[in-house]
Amino acid sequence: MTLLSSFPATIELTRYEDIRAALFHPDLSRTFDTRSYDDGNIRDGIVSIQHGAVHRARRRVENTQFRPDHLRLYERELFPAVMNALLDRLLVGAEVDLFSIGERLACVLASRRAGLDIREDDLDELAVIAEFVDIFSQGAAILDAKDPDAVRALVYAAYERFERDYVGPARERRQALLDAHARGEIGPEALTHDILTALLAHRADPALEMADERRIVREVATYLQGGTHTTGQTICNAVDLLFEAAAERPDLLERVATDRLVAQRAVHETLRLRPTTPKIRRRAVAEVTIAGRTIPPDSLVVLDVTAGNRDPELFGERPDAFDPDRTVTPDVPRWGLSFGAGPHICPGRTVGGGLPAPEDEPNDEHLYGLVALFLQEVIRRGIEPLPGRGERDTRTERFNRWAHFWIRVGSPRAAASAR
Amino acid sequence: MGVTVTIDPELCIGSGDCVRLVPDAFELREDLGVSVPRPAATTTDVELLVRAAVGCPTQAIRVVGADGDVLHAGNTA
Numbered sequence: 001m002t003l004l005s006s007f008p009a010t011i012e013l014t015r016y017e018d019i020r021a022a023l024f025h026p027d028l029s030r031t032f033d034t035r036s037y038d039d040g041n042i043r044d045g046i047v048s049i050q051h052g053a054v055h056r057a058r059r060r061v062e063n064t065q066f067r068p069d070h071l072r073l074y075e076r077e078l079f080p081a082v083m084n085a086l087l088d089r090l091l092v093g094a095e096v097d098l099f100s101i102g103e104r105l106a107c108v109l110a111s112r113r114a115g116l117d118i119r120e121d122d123l124d125e126l127a128v129i130a131e132f133v134d135i136f137s138q139g140a141a142i143l144d145a146k147d148p149d150a151v152r153a154l155v156y157a158a159y160e161r162f163e164r165d166y167v168g169p170a171r172e173r174r175q176a177l178l179d180a181h182a183r184g185e186i187g188p189e190a191l192t193h194d195i196l197t198a199l200l201a202h203r204a205d206p207a208l209e210m211a212d213e214r215r216i217v218r219e220v221a222t223y224l225q226g227g228t229h230t231t232g233q234t235i236c237n238a239v240d241l242l243f244e245a246a247a248e249r250p251d252l253l254e255r256v257a258t259d260r261l262v263a264q265r266a267v268h269e270t271l272r273l274r275p276t277t278p279k280i281r282r283r284a285v286a287e288v289t290i291a292g293r294t295i296p297p298d299s300l301v302v303l304d305v306t307a308g309n310r311d312p313e314l315f316g317e318r319p320d321a322f323d324p325d326r327t328v329t330p331d332v333p334r335w336g337l338s339f340g341a342g343p344h345i346c347p348g349r350t351v352g353g354g355l356p357a358p359e360d361e362p363n364d365e366h367l368y369g370l371v372a373l374f375l376q377e378v379i380r381r382g383i384e385p386l387p388g389r390g391e392r393d394t395r396t397e398r399f400n401r402w403a404h405f406w407i408r409v410g411s412p413r414a415a416a417s418a419r
Numbered sequence: 420m421g422v423t424v425t426i427d428p429e430l431c432i433g434s435g436d437c438v439r440l441v442p443d444a445f446e447l448r449e450d451l452g453v454s455v456p457r458p459a460a461t462t463t464d465v466e467l468l469v470r471a472a473v474g475c476p477t478q479a480i481r482v483v484g485a486d487g488d489v490l491h492a493g494n495t496a
Contacts, residue, residue: 060433063434063435064433067447347434
């Protein structure tokens with residue numbers, strides 16, 4: 001079984017502005033093919049592949065979990081505590097897998113946001129969650145999988161275990177709280193604040209199309225995976241690119257260690273150069289015109305984010321270079337289109353990447369993003385990539401996925417009191 | 420008469436991007452899950468309003484200048 005049926009035309013867009021226009025266009029859908037959709041689509045009904053009114057209704061509910069007050073709590077209190085506890089335990093020894101640490105750290109926070117009750121200091125349980133994330137990540141990238149049928153079977157089996165061991169108990173607890181709240185027995189402060197709770201609270205709204213229990217499982221899995229995968233990959237990519245650039249600019253390491261804004265810009269450069277989804281796909285549901293080019297209905301539209309993010313008109317004369325000091329205009333995100341744009345823009349972009357980095361001193365409200373905090377902390381602790389540092393994930397055609405990233409821990413680089 | 424700013428509630432997904440960019444001009448209605456313009460939007464810097472409208476993920480914001488010119492229509496009817 002193939003996921004995509006034949007398309008009358010395949011159109012590839014490579015210019016930043018054209019890709020952006022395509023991502024905003026209401027007639028370019030993420031729903032590729034209704035036949036594969038009805039027959040074995042492992043992501044059936046999840047927000048990422050919804051289009052139009054259902055997508056908007058779902059996002060209205062789920063976006064409430066990404067408000068600045070929530071993000072501030074995560075970035076300033078929850079994340080530093082979890083990160084330091086985990087790094088103290090895991091960042092030791094002559095050969096450490098940074099990918100594994102990054103993924104486990106992200107698992108803790110993504111589990112909370114998705115609405116799973118896990119034992120956060122239990123490394124064995126974090127390994128189980130990381131395994132789910134790995135399987136769901138293969139499912140999310142099934143269009144690039146070398147063996148899609150195997151991935152499909154793996155994901156179906158994982159959903160069953162995920163529901164039995166995690167979503168089921170979490171749903172029971174949250175529903176009981178919501179029911180108690182509805183009866184006036186507890187106040188709103190006693191409710192959990194996560195995607196699962198938000199979905200349960202609104203699932204009676206037919207606009208959400210959430211009556212099917214299995215959709216709730218898949219939706220929670222989507223947020224767990226999305227909240228974990230980018231962090232794990234981006235921290236490895238950031239260290240990889242940073243040390244490569246530091247061979248010519250050794251001051252970069254010290255600057256990242258002592259200035260969180262530089263760390264944030266380093267993360268944004270990383271995302272720009274190595275987007276988690278290098279090529280975004282859309283299907284034309286009607287005739288569409290982008291940059292004067294007519295795209296016939298049912299065409300497959302491939303948006304080459306890697307190329308668009310290196311547009312010299314927007315990112316300067318050396319767009320392929322890793323340069324956290326790069327200058328861009330205020331209306332161009334430093335991460336380019338790596339979080340997407342338009343209605344499907346990544347809801348967690350501010351969690352991972354923070355708010356757009358200002359040109360001068362940030363104000364008290366600024367958020368740097370969790371990956372910047374993580375990058376700064378591991379650089380401060382003196383990590384160095386080992387020669388032949390990484391092992392790529394060979395199960396996918398995507399060029400930028402790490403399976404392992406080996407580092408060693410040297411001498412600390414900067415005082416922990418630096419910003 | 421100042422600038423007119425409207426948000427199509429059917430299109431808005433409550434991303435809050437407009438609120439983060441121009442908090443004086445927009446606010447989130449958590450009961451509805453959408454952004455709405457604040458009264459001060461009529462006197463807010465037009466350039467900022469248009470930036471918020473251009474950046475709106477669903478193009479739900481419409482900005483009309485004091486002279487009646489549509490400065491940004493987005494996907495609003």
